[in-house]
Structure formats: structure tokens, C-alpha cells
Amino acid sequence: MKTPASLEPLVRDGLIDEVLRPLKSGKEAAVYVVLSEGEVRCAKVYKEANKRGFHKQALYQEGRKVRNTRQARAMQKNSRYGRQQQEEVWQNAEVDALFRLAAAGVRVPKPYNFVEGVLLMELVIDAEGSAAPRLNDLVLTPSEALEFHGLIIKEIVRMLCVGLVHGDLSEFNVLVDKNGPVIIDLPQAVDAAANNNAAVMFERDVNNMAIYFGRFAPELIETYYGKEIWRLYETGNLTTDSALTGKFKSSTKQADVHSVMREINDAREDAIRRKYEHGE
Numbered sequence: 001m002k003t004p005a006s007l008e009p010l011v012r013d014g015l016i017d018e019v020l021r022p023l024k025s026g027k028e029a030a031v032y033v034v035l036s037e038g039e040v041r042c043a044k045v046y047k048e049a050n051k052r053g054f055h056k057q058a059l060y061q062e063g064r065k066v067r068n069t070r071q072a073r074a075m076q077k078n079s080r081y082g083r084q085q086q087e088e089v090w091q092n093a094e095v096d097a098l099f100r101l102a103a104a105g106v107r108v109p110k111p112y113n114f115v116e117g118v119l120l121m122e123l124v125i126d127a128e129g130s131a132a133p134r135l136n137d138l139v140l141t142p143s144e145a146l147e148f149h150g151l152i153i154k155e156i157v158r159m160l161c162v163g164l165v166h167g168d169l170s171e172f173n174v175l176v177d178k179n180g181p182v183i184i185d186l187p188q189a190v191d192a193a194a195n196n197n198a199a200v201m202f203e204r205d206v207n208n209m210a211i212y213f214g215r216f217a218p219e220l221i222e223t224y225y226g227k228e229i230w231r232l233y234e235t236g237n238l239t240t241d242s243a244l245t246g247k248f249k250s251s252t253k254q255a256d257v258h259s260v261m262r263e264i265n266d267a268r269e270d271a272i273r274r275k276y277e278h279g280e
Contacts, residue, residue, distance in 0.1 A: 006045045009116045023131060036120055044119040046091050094187040095119060097164055106158045107182045127178040136171040145216035151180040152209050153225055158240050160233055165190050165198050169205035171212040199230055224248035
């Protein structure tokens with residue numbers, strides 16, 4: 001196929017040997033299957049900020065490191081240069097997260113390089129060698145749902161042990177290869193310790209997985225892994241080997257009804273947004 005303009009610099013520099021075909025195109029990025037260093041990989045091309053659809057970025061950017069005070073001031077002023085710097089920080093967040101998570105053994109695509117707004121990484125494939133399907137594309141038996149849910153919970157725990165929360169985890173950004181779930185799409189990943197919204201995002205991620213797998217194994221809908229895992233993390237007792245039950249004893253303090261309603265409304269908006277973005 002004709003080389004997209006966004007990939008031409010990487011072809012000239014020898015980082016990409018050939019662009020084989022487009023894989024998918026979303027509101028955040030376009031992904032191509034490429035030949036690189038003799039291997040079939042994928043190239044994720046981030047779209048310009050004004051062409052992207054991800055909402056509430058400020059919530060995710062809290063606690064992210066910037067290079068210097070000039071960059072921070074520009075981002076606060078929202079100048080043209082500041083918006084460019086915000087975009088750089090946004091893209092680098094995914095790159096940094098992938099390298100950290102891959103090094104920690106979390107099941108994410110292996111990253112290789114990041115040049116000119118293009119992320120070169122592993123192409124996740126299924127048992128037949130084709131591009132792995134999204135979790136949303138599968139119909140599961142109850143036993144498969146329970147097994148995959150257990151595997152994804154282990155990956156979520158490993159991520160939190162590294163200090164990261166996905167922030168937008170759903171059935172649309174989990175691939176399934178022959179060994180199980182692989183987590184993708186991490187530009188909104190947040191620092192669990194530095195972002196004040198991390199606890200809410202984490203519980204939402206976990207609940208999204210319970211609700212999805214609960215379509216096939218209804219007993220998962222009544223589990224409380226998010227609260228249980230976060231409590232272990234907060235108290236410094238979370239490890240990759242922590243024994244989890246899915247049960248959680250709630251506090252006796254009066255619930256903040258307004259906060260709960262805000263979270264319910266946010267979850268509803270997120271569900272509508274994901275259906276729109278994925279053409280459903």
C-alpha cells in the first residue's frame with residue numbers, strides 16, 4: 001500500500017521497511033501493520049489534538065511530570081506552544097507506561113520505538129497468526145468469562161503494583177491472544193500516587209470489567225475487587241500475589257450521595273461515548 005505521510009519519516013530512517021496495511025483507525029490514533037527489522041509489528045500514529053475525541057483530559061494529566069517550568073507555564077496558559085506541549089506529554093504517557101509495564105511483566109504490547117509521534121510496538125496476534133480480536137468481539141462461555149476476568153484482575157493488580165492505573169479500561173481496549181487478555185491504549189494512564197482521581201478511575205476500570213464479564217457470568221457483577229484491591233494498595237499491603245476474594249466490608253460512615261451520583265452519571269456518559277467511538 002502507499003505509505004501514509006505520517007510514516008514516511010520512519011521509512012526514510014529505516015525504522016520501517018514496509019507499510020503492509022491499515023489495522024484500525026479511531027478518534028485517538030490510526031494503527032498500521034508494518035514490517036520493521038524483519039518483523040511484523042504495528043505503528044500507532046497519534047492524531048492531532050483537535051481531531052481527537054478523548055474527553056476530560058485535565059483529570060488524567062494531574063500529577064504528570066513535565067520537562068521544565070517553561071513547559072508547565074505554557075500548558076497552563078493553553079497557548080499554541082502550550083497545547084503542543086500538552087500533546088507531547090499525552091503521547092509520552094502511553095510510551096512511558098508501556099515500557100514500565102512491559103518491564104514489570106504486565107501483558108501489554110511490547111514497545112520498540114517512539115519517533116515523530118509514531119509508536120512502534122508489537123502486533124498482538126491470535127493462535128492463527130492474525131491480529132488478535134478485541135474482548136468486545138468475543139462471545140464467551142461462563143467458564144471462559146470467569147477465567148478471563150481472573151486473568152485481567154491479575155494484570156490490573158500488576159499495573160497498580162507498578163504505580164499505574166489505566167484510567168479508561170473497557171472491553172474495547174483489551175485484546176485476546178492465545179494466552180488471554182492483553183491491555184492496550186494507555187495514553188490516559190495515571191500515576192496512582194500523584195493523581196487525586198486515581199482511586200475513582202481504578203474502581204471504574206475494575207467495575208467495567210466486572211460488568212462486561214458479568215454478561216456471561218452474572219455472579220461477577222456482585223464482586224467488589226476494585227475496593228478490595230485499592231484498600232490493599234492504600235495500606236501498603238498489595239503485592240502481585242495478594243489473595244483476593246472480591247468481597248469488601250464497607251465503611252460505617254454515611255455515604256456521600258452526591259459523589260456517588262456523579263460517578264454513576266460519569267459511567268453512563270463513558271458507556272455512551274465508547275459505543276459512539278466504536279460505531280455501536
